[in-house]
Amino acid sequence: MKPKKINIVTLGCSKNLVDSQVLAGQLQKNNIELLHDSNDLSARTVVINTCGFILDAKQESIDNILSFAEEKRAGNIDHLFVMGCLSERYKDALRKEMPEVDEFFGVNNLREIIEILDADYKKELLGERQLTNPGHYAYLKISEGCDRSCSFCAIPLIRGKHISKPIEKIISEANYLASIGVKELILIAQDLTYYGIDIYKKQALAELLLELDKIESIEWIRLHYAYPTSFPTDILPIMRLSSKICNYLDIPFQHINSRILADMKRNIDKENTLQLIKKFRKEIPGIALRTTILVGFPGETVEDFEELKEFVKETRFDRLGVFTYSEEDDTHAAIHLKDDVPEKEKQRRADEIMLLQQDISLEINTEKIGRTFKVIIDRREGDQVIGRTEFDSVEVDNEVVIEDPSASIQIGNFYKVEIIDATEFDLIGIWNYD
Numbered sequence: 001m002k003p004k005k006i007n008i009v010t011l012g013c014s015k016n017l018v019d020s021q022v023l024a025g026q027l028q029k030n031n032i033e034l035l036h037d038s039n040d041l042s043a044r045t046v047v048i049n050t051c052g053f054i055l056d057a058k059q060e061s062i063d064n065i066l067s068f069a070e071e072k073r074a075g076n077i078d079h080l081f082v083m084g085c086l087s088e089r090y091k092d093a094l095r096k097e098m099p100e101v102d103e104f105f106g107v108n109n110l111r112e113i114i115e116i117l118d119a120d121y122k123k124e125l126l127g128e129r130q131l132t133n134p135g136h137y138a139y140l141k142i143s144e145g146c147d148r149s150c151s152f153c154a155i156p157l158i159r160g161k162h163i164s165k166p167i168e169k170i171i172s173e174a175n176y177l178a179s180i181g182v183k184e185l186i187l188i189a190q191d192l193t194y195y196g197i198d199i200y201k202k203q204a205l206a207e208l209l210l211e212l213d214k215i216e217s218i219e220w221i222r223l224h225y226a227y228p229t230s231f232p233t234d235i236l237p238i239m240r241l242s243s244k245i246c247n248y249l250d251i252p253f254q255h256i257n258s259r260i261l262a263d264m265k266r267n268i269d270k271e272n273t274l275q276l277i278k279k280f281r282k283e284i285p286g287i288a289l290r291t292t293i294l295v296g297f298p299g300e301t302v303e304d305f306e307e308l309k310e311f312v313k314e315t316r317f318d319r320l321g322v323f324t325y326s327e328e329d330d331t332h333a334a335i336h337l338k339d340d341v342p343e344k345e346k347q348r349r350a351d352e353i354m355l356l357q358q359d360i361s362l363e364i365n366t367e368k369i370g371r372t373f374k375v376i377i378d379r380r381e382g383d384q385v386i387g388r389t390e391f392d393s394v395e396v397d398n399e400v401v402i403e404d405p406s407a408s409i410q411i412g413n414f415y416k417v418e419i420i421d422a423t424e425f426d427l428i429g430i431w432n433y434d
């Protein structure tokens with residue numbers, strides 16, 4: 001019987017969040033009330049959208065399934081469904097281990113999930129969804145899957161081959177998002193820079209950006225998950241000349257040592273990595289670079305790690321995240337390389353990189369004191385509002401904290417803010433009414 005209320009629990013990355021939002025949009029049109037990531041057991045049907053990226057993420061997914069399985073055994077919920085990356089990969093094993101789960105789905109089973117929930121698939125909703133984040137920004141997924149073969153990564157095994165969404169579909173989705181009040185579009189994919197190769201036989205991110213740039217009420221367009229090899233440099237002048245495309249680029253480099261990069265099957269070496277970063281900073285002065293670093297990869301020596309530290313010190317990334325290598329089933333690295341760096345040492349290296357980055361981030365933030373920036377307001381906390389500059393993406397980067405005792409400031413609006421102080425990961429600002 002069609003449930004009246006469903007709780008969708010979303011784990012993992014922004015791509016998973018978009019999948020949950022699409023499902024929520026469909027269920028909402030079937031007059032089903034929705035909760036998100038809730039412990040509120042008044043929703044007696046629960047759908048968990050899992051992540052299967054790395055060990056920690058898998059464990060978090062399993063813990064969530066087990067806790068709701070417990071609720072089901074206790075009679076507090078009636079139905080439990082699991083979807084997403086972990087389920088895509090380990091459906092059969094999970095089914096044996098977790099009989100409380102009514103059904104397991106993969107990453108491309110929207111219609112099947114809607115059907116089992118006794119709802120109707122609404123074809124007319126293509127490109128529409130229910131935003132579960134504050135309504136002034138939205139993730140825009142431009143493709144699915146990945147054709148790269150990074151030796152540590154299981155995503156191609158989970159999400160399959162790279163499939164670009166046609167430009168017209170992306171533009172209609174972006175217009176829909178703009179029509180419901182979205183001002184900031186955050187472009188995501190497994191590999192953003194590969195966009196178009198499958199359907200247009202060439203990299204088409206530049207064309208897509210020029211089209212998105214025309215959408216009037218969109219004020220910011222942000223790029224995440226770029227890939228360094230054969231980077232489409234034709235987007236750089238478009239980014240520089242556009243008043244909407246943020247001078248911000250998220251591009252995971254993972255490492256800098258050429259031997260490690262080769263073993264990671266990243267198809268780029270140290271020299272070309274450094275050249276690419278130089279080009280970014282020459283073509284777009286002041287661009288904020290976010291990257292991800294992977295430490296403890298098989299064969300990473302102390303000298304390799306020292307080289308990586310030097311790279312982080314020299315490059316001074318504006319934003320940086322670090323992961324420790326975890327052996328993922330059936331990946332090239334898991335099959336062919338020995339996971340020889342002890343877990344403790346992996347963690348020590350990750351901590352050392354983050355300490356380095358903390359100092360760099362403080363220096364970069366301190367350089368912003370006295371300058372005025374356009375800031376979007378994300379939320380209110382007591383007498384303060386919290387926002388971001390164009391150099392900061394949601395949830396992963398720095399924030400701007402501003403006193404607003406008058407509560408006159410609107411969430412989702414842009415304001416001019418002068419920076420008066422800085423910490424490692426935050427900026428302190430005051431309103432600039434000039």
Ligand code: SF4
Nearest residue numbers: 146148150153155190
């Ligand atoms: S680009 Fe590499 S790391 Fe990223 S999803 Fe594809 S295979 Fe994984």
